[in-house]
Amino acid sequence: MPTLQMGSNPVEVMVPRAGGGARPTAGAIAELQAVRKIYYKPDGSIMAEALRGVDIAIPKGQYVAVMGASGSGKSTLMNIVGCLDRPTTGAYLLDGRDCAKMGDEELSGFRGRKIGFVFQAFNLIPELTIEENVEVPLFYQAVPKAVRRKRAIDKLTLVGLDHRLGHRPSELSGGQMQRVAIARALVTEPVVLLADEPTGNLDSATGEAILEVIEGLHKGGMTIIIVTHDDRISRRCQRVVRLADGLVERDWMVEKA
Numbered sequence: 001m002p003t004l005q006m007g008s009n010p011v012e013v014m015v016p017r018a019g020g021g022a023r024p025t026a027g028a029i030a031e032l033q034a035v036r037k038i039y040y041k042p043d044g045s046i047m048a049e050a051l052r053g054v055d056i057a058i059p060k061g062q063y064v065a066v067m068g069a070s071g072s073g074k075s076t077l078m079n080i081v082g083c084l085d086r087p088t089t090g091a092y093l094l095d096g097r098d099c100a101k102m103g104d105e106e107l108s109g110f111r112g113r114k115i116g117f118v119f120q121a122f123n124l125i126p127e128l129t130i131e132e133n134v135e136v137p138l139f140y141q142a143v144p145k146a147v148r149r150k151r152a153i154d155k156l157t158l159v160g161l162d163h164r165l166g167h168r169p170s171e172l173s174g175g176q177m178q179r180v181a182i183a184r185a186l187v188t189e190p191v192v193l194l195a196d197e198p199t200g201n202l203d204s205a206t207g208e209a210i211l212e213v214i215e216g217l218h219k220g221g222m223t224i225i226i227v228t229h230d231d232r233i234s235r236r237c238q239r240v241v242r243l244a245d246g247l248v249e250r251d252w253m254v255e256k257a
Helices: 074-081 104-114 130-140 145-158 174-186 204-219
Strands: 028-040 046-059 063-068 089-094 115-118 192-196 223-227 239-244 247-253
Touching: 028 074, 028 223, 046 074, 046 223, 046 247, 063 074, 074 089, 074 192, 074 223, 104 115, 115 174, 130 145, 130 174, 145 174, 174 192, 174 204, 192 204, 204 223
Parallel strands: 063 223, 063 239, 115 192, 192 223
Antiparallel strands: 028 046, 028 089, 239 247
16 A cells, blocks of 8 residues: 655655566667656645656657646656656656666666756856866765766866866856766766756857757767757757646657758
């Protein structure tokens, strides 16, 4: 039976799935299978059903835009894809593993190795140099210092910031700070890069440059999922998934001119 934690905040009830475990679709690096996410009131009644049975399979190397109005379930979906939350029912498979079956500690470590996050806010630590900022995820993985530094410099070079080594975030432009954030997301060699409105805090010219960096990563084989409200950005992707009322309203491949 599901357990219910009483309190003033919305309560999630985790319902075990029947059957012998989910199997990934061939070629999929990230896959949601009949995913539902329900939030409950303290009395056990449903407060909100954020996702109502979502099926999405994302092949390795695909560049996908996720869109939807406020309340569509977009944020909930991305939290599940990023292993920050779990489905109430259904399965989420990342690199062949069912994340819903992992304990908290295992899921945290798995997320750190498999997902690279890029946010609208750069979330850099002002007291650290850009190399030290990029090293942070590797520090928590107990990677030796010399290896951390080399990998950080390699990723900063990849995003065009090798000439800014030794600088702190306050000495960089907004576009440069976002490049540092991208380098930090890449330093663990993730299987998926998850970008949440990565150009939202940038002017149009700087945003264009950041999109070119992201597109370069995709051309290099990276699987990228980008959350955006901008149709101009979505048209640059290979595929667009639009959510409405907790369901996939439309899922289509973008025709390139």
